[in-house]
Amino acid sequence: MKTIVSASLLSADFAELGREVRRAENAAADWIHFDVMDGMFVPSISFGEPVLKSVSQLTSLPLDVHLMICDPIRYVSRYAKLGASYITFHLEAADSPAQVISAIHDCGAKAGISIKPSTDAREVFEYLDIVDMILVMTVEPGFGGQSFMDGMLRKIRIIREECDRRGLDMLIETDGGINEKTASLVRENGCNVLVSGSYLFGAEDMKSAVDSLR
Numbered sequence: 001m002k003t004i005v006s007a008s009l010l011s012a013d014f015a016e017l018g019r020e021v022r023r024a025e026n027a028a029a030d031w032i033h034f035d036v037m038d039g040m041f042v043p044s045i046s047f048g049e050p051v052l053k054s055v056s057q058l059t060s061l062p063l064d065v066h067l068m069i070c071d072p073i074r075y076v077s078r079y080a081k082l083g084a085s086y087i088t089f090h091l092e093a094a095d096s097p098a099q100v101i102s103a104i105h106d107c108g109a110k111a112g113i114s115i116k117p118s119t120d121a122r123e124v125f126e127y128l129d130i131v132d133m134i135l136v137m138t139v140e141p142g143f144g145g146q147s148f149m150d151g152m153l154r155k156i157r158i159i160r161e162e163c164d165r166r167g168l169d170m171l172i173e174t175d176g177g178i179n180e181k182t183a184s185l186v187r188e189n190g191c192n193v194l195v196s197g198s199y200l201f202g203a204e205d206m207k208s209a210v211d212s213l214r
Ligand code: DX5
Pocket: 008, 009, 010, 011, 033, 035, 066, 139, 140, 141, 142, 143, 144, 145, 146, 175, 176, 177, 178, 195, 196, 197, 198, 199
């Protein structure tokens, strides 16, 4: 199973955003992870459409948009138009997750569903046949630089086993506290897309840091 590394811009130096995106590209990151926070679903406010517009002009890497916002369907078409390849929303934030998934697909993007640490893995089962990616949060969403929660490994495994049982070649992404140590744990349990922010952007040699996650 090929491992995809998605570099989370939340930990980049925003005064040097162009340079930081180029750094991730040169380090052979596969995707750029873009965390949108609304101050409601999570306590923080991060960045949104104008910043994504600039980033999409800077890179041809797939843009992996993680919506940590209430009622995400409102923003799906805007982020798709700005070039998001993947749009992931939180199961906990949507009244009708199936409708959000079809709205994302109607815009030509791939759809992901994310679950917070307190949400049971089985909650995503009813969407496995219609979604492209499951994002298992391995920290409470809202901030970079937190410690990985070991208890989430079991959730990754439960979802991977169910996908295998159904013959689904699913992307399972993890986000939060991913570094060279935790990367092998999540991979062993069936994760194939690793988001990493502070570990990658804080590295002196980002290329070796990316390599250490694969
Ligand atoms: C947290 C964000 C993450 C964050 C991860 O809510 O969704 O993408 O950037 O940061 P690290 O890798 O530092 O835990």
